[in-house]
Amino acid sequence: MESINLRNPKPFTWATNDFSQVPFRVYTDPEIYEREQKFLFQGPTWHFLCLEVELPNQGDYKMTQIGDAPIVVVRDENDNINALVNRCAHKGSLVCYKPRGNVKEFACIYHNWTYDLRGKLTGVAFSRGVGGKGGLTQEFKHNEHNMEKIRVEICRGLVMGTFNEKTPSFTDYIGTELLASIDRVFIKPLKVLGYHSQILPNNWKLYVENNKDSYHASLLHVFHNTFGVVRPTMGGGIKLSESRWHHLSYTERTEIKDDEIGKEKVRSLNDQYKLADPSMMKHELELGDTITNSIQTVFPTLVIQQILNALAVRQLIPRGVNKSELLWTVLGFEDDDAEIKELRLKVNNLVGPAGFISMEDGCVGGFIQKAAMANVDAKTVLPMGGVTIEPSKGSRVTEAAVRGFWKGWRECMKL
Amino acid sequence: MSSISKIDKNLPMRLRIEALIADYSHCIDEDQLENWPSFFTEDAQYRVFTRENYDLKLPVALIYCDGRGMLKDRISALRTANIFEPHVYCHMTSAIKFLENENDVQRIKSNFTVIRTMSEGDMTIFACGKTFDTIVEIDGMLKFKKRDIILDSRRVDTLLVVPI
Numbered sequence: 040m041e042s043i044n045l046r047n048p049k050p051f052t053w054a055t056n057d058f059s060q061v062p063f064r065v066y067t068d069p070e071i072y073e074r075e076q077k078f079l080f081q082g083p084t085w086h087f088l089c090l091e092v093e094l095p096n097q098g099d100y101k102m103t104q105i106g107d108a109p110i111v112v113v114r115d116e117n118d119n120i121n122a123l124v125n126r127c128a129h130k131g132s133l134v135c136y137k138p139r140g141n142v143k144e145f146a147c148i149y150h151n152w153t154y155d156l157r158g159k160l161t162g163v164a165f166s167r168g169v170g171g172k173g174g175l176t177q178e179f180k181h182n183e184h185n186m187e188k189i190r191v192e193i194c195r196g197l198v199m200g201t202f203n204e205k206t207p208s209f210t211d212y213i214g215t216e217l218l219a220s221i222d223r224v225f226i227k228p229l230k231v232l233g234y235h236s237q238i239l240p241n242n243w244k245l246y247v248e249n250n251k252d253s254y255h256a257s258l259l260h261v262f263h264n265t266f267g268v269v270r271p272t273m274g275g276g277i278k279l280s281e282s283r284w285h286h287l288s289y290t291e292r293t294e295i296k297d298d299e300i301g302k303e304k305v306r307s308l309n310d311q312y313k314l315a316d317p318s319m320m321k322h323e324l325e326l327g328d329t330i331t332n333s334i335q336t337v338f339p340t341l342v343i344q345q346i347l348n349a350l351a352v353r354q355l356i357p358r359g360v361n362k363s364e365l366l367w368t369v370l371g372f373e374d375d376d377a378e379i380k381e382l383r384l385k386v387n388n389l390v391g392p393a394g395f396i397s398m399e400d401g402c403v404g405g406f407i408q409k410a411a412m413a414n415v416d417a418k419t420v421l422p423m424g425g426v427t428i429e430p431s432k433g434s435r436v437t438e439a440a441v442r443g444f445w446k447g448w449r450e451c452m453k454l
Numbered sequence: 455m456s457s458i459s460k461i462d463k464n465l466p467m468r469l470r471i472e473a474l475i476a477d478y479s480h481c482i483d484e485d486q487l488e489n490w491p492s493f494f495t496e497d498a499q500y501r502v503f504t505r506e507n508y509d510l511k512l513p514v515a516l517i518y519c520d521g522r523g524m525l526k527d528r529i530s531a532l533r534t535a536n537i538f539e540p541h542v543y544c545h546m547t548s549a550i551k552f553l554e555n556e557n558d559v560q561r562i563k564s565n566f567t568v569i570r571t572m573s574e575g576d577m578t579i580f581a582c583g584k585t586f587d588t589i590v591e592i593d594g595m596l597k598f599k600k601r602d603i604i605l606d607s608r609r610v611d612t613l614l615v616v617p618i
Contacts, residue, residue, distance in 0.1 A: 233507040233514025236609040261535035312534055316523030364609070369514045384518050392610035393502065393516040399537045401613040 052416075053454075058445040059426040059438075060418045063411040066242035071452075072360045079339060079451040080106025080357075081202040085209050087341040087354045088112045088122055088191070088198045090368060092229050098141045098156065104356050105200060110189070111135045111145075112198060115156035122200040123158040124187040134186065145186070158186030194218075195225045197341075197352070213337055214280040220287045220335050223326055224345050228373040232383060235367035237392040241404030243340065243355050243363040244448070249400050250334055250342050250353075251444050253277055253288040253435035254423050257307060259403060262395045264307040266320050267292070268346065269332045269435075276432040277440055283428045284338035284447035286440035292322070292329040319385035322347045325372075336440070338447045346396065348379065349386045361408060365401075367391055421445075463594055471562060471589060472550065474596045479545035482617060487532065490617060491525040495590060495597045500525055502618060505583065506608040516605075516614055528617060538615050540573040543580070545618075559599070560589040566603075568618055570611075581605050581618060 052062065065071055080086070086105040089112050093101055100113035102125060109125040111134065127134050127147040134145045134154065144161065145154040151164035160181045168174030190201045192209040195218075199209050210218055239246050249255065256269045263269035274291035314320065322331060325348065333345040340355040350370040357363050367390070371383050390397045407419075424437025428446060431437055448454075463470075474493070481489050494500060500519040507514060519525045546567045553561040563586050570580035588600035603618050 231512065233510075233512035234608065235504070235514075235516065237613070238609050238611045240612055259537065262531075265535070309534065312530070314523075315526040315530070316521060319524070380513070384513060384515065385520065385524075387514055388518055388524075391514075391516055392612075393614035395531050395536065398613035398615055402538050405539075405612065 053449075057426040058428065058442040058449070059421045061421065061445060062416060062418050064415040065448075066245060066408060066411050067360060067415050069360050072242075072357070074452060074454075075357070076106045076108075078453060079448065081108065082451045083201070083203045083206045084339055084451065085192070085199040085201050085206060085212055085337065085341075086339075087337070087352060088200045090229060090231065090352070090370075091120065091193055091196045091198055093139075093231060093368075094120060094198075096141060098143055099139075100135060100142060101139045102135055102137075103354075105189075105202065106357060108202075109133060110200065112191075112200070113142075113156050120191055120193060120198055121157050122189045122191045122198075123154075124189065126186065127152055128160060128184040128186060129163075152184075154186050158188045160184045160186075195221050196229055197221070212282075213285050214282075216278055217280050217285050217287055217335065217337075220278065220289075220333070221343060223328075223330075224333065224335075224343060224350060226326060226372075230371045230373045230375065232369045232371045232387075235365075235369065235391040237365040237367070237397075237401055238358070239363045239365055239401055239404050240361070241363065241408040242360055243357040244444075245404035245407050246355055246363055246365060246400070247336065247339060247444060248441050249404060250336050251286055251288075251440035252438060253334075253440065254438055255403075256288075256290075256332070256334075256435070258305055259307065259399050260396045261307045261309055261312065262389060263332070264305065265309050265312050266314075266317075267331070268320075268396075270308075271434070271436055273331070274433065275330070275332075275435060277430050277435060277437060279428065279430045279440060279443055282338075282447065283443035285336055286443060287333065287335040288435055288440065289330050289334075290332040290435070292331050319382075319388050320347065321382060321386075323379055323382060325379070336444075338444065339451075344390070346389055347386050348382050349390050350383075351390060467555075467560065468550075468552070470596055471560060474589065475547050475550070475564065478598075479547060483543050483545055485542070487529045487616070490529060491522050493598055494522055494525055494601070495592060495599045496522050498522060498525070498598055499600045499602075500598070500617070501601070502603045502605065502614070504605050504608045508604050516610065517617065532615050536615055538613055541616070542571050543616055543618075544569045544571070547585075558591055560587075560596075562587050562589065566618070578611060580611060581607070581614075583607075 088103050089101045094114040097116050103110050111125040112122045129152050132149040134147050153162040155161050166175045192199050194209045257264040257271050269290045274293040275289045278287040335343040342353040344351045352368045354366045389395050421438040421441050424439050428439050428443045478493050501515040502517040503515050548565050550564040567582040568580045571577045583604045583606040586602040590599045
């Protein structure tokens with residue numbers, strides 16, 4: 040038994056030194072939420088900010104967040120992409136308050152302090168006062184009052200940001216094997232087809248775990264199992280980064296052997312269920328393989344999704360201890376022809392807040408959040424596939440990647 | 455319980471369309487969802503967009519149904535496949551405005567609000583926005599040939615399973 044005291048004196052214990060038991064308190068405790076902002080979201084982690092293709096022109100900006108921190112990401116006059124904490128160095132107002140746009144400089148609306156696209160303070164209104172009175176004194180140094188700039192790396196069109204100087208480069212962070220999985224999906228220039236936002240009635244970590252939990256996919260989701268997108272008996276596997284923080288779960292279209300799954304009598308396998316119009320389930324093999332489902336996570340809150348021909352990145356924003364917001368950027372390729380465009384619109388019925396698959400991930404976290412309150416010192420267990428955190432080929436009936444998430448979480452949180 | 459009204463064909467078109475929208479709302483709100491596809495033509499489009507995507511001219515919808523088959527699948531999935539906490543809607547429609555009328559095709563827009571009540575009793579304004587309809591007459595009955603529903607908010611609380 041390892042016991043750790045937070046600033047809050049409530050004892051916080053892990054049952055074991057492996058990562059297979061998690062106290063419910065991590066989903067409910069405001070002190071932990073606060074610590075996550077500093078140690079995890081502003082710790083040695085990379086966060087999705089936007090796609091490079093969303094900022095095509097110099098001066099294009101987009102508002103986003105890393106944890107609770109508001110961020111503005113902008114393409115400057117030298118075509119560099121910068122990320123700034125969206126807070127004026129004066130009174131701390133948001134500098135940008137419209138979600139996206141194009142600007143020559145940033146000007147705070149409150150007192151008209153101005154910044155260039157790198158966040159450097161360029162002007163203070165009435166800095167010399169009026170009529171020789173008021174204004175700034177000699178002591179004020181402009182270069183000490185810039186907007187806070189954070190580190191940015193662009194990888195395969197993903198604009199990533201980190202607050203921490205010690206975060207390794209993004210490619211070292213995820214490793215070559217998982218980098219190759221990003222390359223597999225982002226094979227051509229991307230096109231944004233739209234956005235969704237889904238408010239999840241649960242702590243952010245429950246949604247991240249859900250993405251890492253390859254065990255649930257064919258059990259919760261009828262559409263995965265019944266229509267052969269993800270069945271435990273299909274091929275595929277789990278890949279894990281060396282750090283175990285990041286994962287890929289994938290399923291390959293193979294001949295389905297139903298013997299084993301038939302014995303389980305799972306709710307989600309319903310061979311009587313047929314679609315009146317199955318055209319949305321058509322899978323155009325466009326990525327050079329027969330993978331039907333590929334869910335990749337980048338610790339802590341990015342998901343790269345391929346479900347048949349539905350491509351997206353998902354970014355998770357915590358909204359307090361009991362709530363989170365899932366932001367979807369739905370993707371196609373620049374060179375999509377009319378037929379595949381139409382197919383993508385149809386297959387996107389599977390995902391997003393109204394998605395035949397994804398809607399269920401929207402409610403299941405809320406079910407845990409409600410039940411967690413029964414006893415926050417009790418623990419959830421992650422026994423599937425043992426207690427190790429190892430990749431696997433074939434079976435996805437494992438919680439290895441979820442345990443990998445907790446390894447990353449505890450390493451960042453120092454808990 | 456709701457059924458599709460036998461609307462007097464000789465009534466003015468505005469009254470017939472108001473009756474169609476009333477029948478449609480009661481059909482959903484009273485959980486007669488198996489009737490819902492019959493409000494549409496065989497080749498109808500039913501799409502739910504957020505205003506954000508609509509204004510940015512981005513094509514992805516929350517729900518995209520092209521043809522009555524896909525409408526039926528929305529209902530069969532809700533009944534037999536999908537997992538969600540039970541809830542009911544109350545639709546409120548107002549400000550019906552006639553846009554164009556050519557060759558007996560009516561184009562209208564209207565405002566809507568949907569209040570969602572969960573089985574435990576929590577009530578929220580789940581959605582509000584505008585509906586753009588294209589309505590045609592088939593065998594004496596008015597049907598939606600196209601329904602585009604534009605949600606004012608970019609956010610959906612938890613999930614959208616019952617159609618709007």
